[in-house]
Amino acid sequence: MCYSAQIRADYTKLVREYGAVMSLDEFAQLYAHDAGKQRPKTPKAMDDGFAGARTPAGQDIVAKIQQWHAEEMQTLDDELRTQGARLKAAEDALAHRPTQKARNEVRIAGNRIERARARLEDLHRTSLLPRDSRIFPGVYAPVIVSEQGQRVIKPMRYQCRLAGKPARNDALYPGTYNARRDSLEAYWKNAFGHTHGVVVVQSFYEHVPRHAMEHRSLHAGEKAENVVLEFRSEPPRDLLIACLWSEWEGPDGRLLSFAAISDEPPVEVAAAGHDRCIVPIRPENLDAWLNPDPSDLAGLYRILDDREPVHLEYAESA
Structure with a gap:
């Protein structure tokens, strides 16, 4: 398979x-912003393939993609603020009293911050990498x-x-x-x-x-x-x-x-x-x-x- x-x-x-x-x-x-619709899962290479579109129809698709990206960036920025506060609270707790719960909080918050930063970097990146063309189910x-x-x-x-x-x-x-x-x-x-x-x-x-x-x-x-x-x-x-x-x-x-x-x-x-x-x-x-x-x-x-x-x-x- x-x-x-x-x-x-x-x-x-x-x-x-x-x-x-x-x-x-x-x-x-596919890229339309219908009520209640989630962002379609598309590889970066498929999105970026419309960059530089010259026709009105192509430029409309670019605008739709950029709108999805803007919304995702805002969500990721919110996630970074939330997880940053969570990480600081966990580090303060560890400094006061080391516990397994606090260590888990540091690990979870750190992982989520890393993922959010990596995704933001992908959204801002203009050059394509091989993984940008990869699809999964x-x-x-x-x-x-x-x-x-x-x-x-x-x-x-x-x-x-x-x-x-x-x-x-x-x-x-x-x-x-x-x-x-x-x-x-x-x-x-x-x-x-x-x-x-x-x-x-x-x-x-x-x-x-x-x-x-x-x-x-x-x-x-x-x-x-x-x-x-x-x-x-x-x-x-x-x-x-x-x-x-x-x-x-x-x-x-x-x-x-x-x-x-x-x-x-x-x-x-x-x-x-x-x-x-x-x-x-x-x-x-x-x-x-x-x-x-x-x-x-x-x-x-x-x-x-x-x-x-x-x-x-x-x-x-x-």
Whole structure:
């Protein structure tokens, strides 16, 4: 299961290299400040991709993003003041009488101050770091789909809530950010053959048992330990990851979301100790994948079998 990936969020390159157009209306809806709406979880690279927008629609999205940032900065400033006072009170208590409670207060306040400062630094930072393009379940990413034969880029949440399913399924089935190939005609039948997309990634991450990565059994009394491995193609290149997506509507509003299809792993991923892998499709199969024929599921399976020939290397993630 691919629990995280480093996406391509450079809109100019996505448009130029993949012949797609931006669905600015969808991005505007995502960043809109509706009553009671929480700030959408978006990677910094996705937000900053609109910097320098020249069209009125693009500039409106920038203004919406800046409004979210301003509100978050105010919340973080309030948090710093609150936790600063908490830290001082705990340090004064420790100086008067050392107790475990006071030590815990110092630790908790210090950790929260550190997190708030780090987030403020990220919001102010203009240069991008690799982690700014990384997505996790629940985070939005730009997904390429097809509308009337035109490739379109839309923002979607990485964890698919199928149309007609209750919102509580997000918690009941947290693994729905990946769609297993062996369940495409079962749980995913209303999306497979109907609503396909791709997300462009540069690397992806997997949790792998350390003993499996080291090709050994657990020692007597040893507890299993997970490590995070980053898989990246060598030489570096973009990967078009096959996805299913859905448009959900309910009492909570409207949601566009997607899942990456996972299948048996290639040799390099299996050798690293992992038993599943997302599926990179060939660029020449992109339009056939984005415009599926529901009466020819066998043809869609052939696209998944005809994977982009890439060599994956891995390293333990910091």
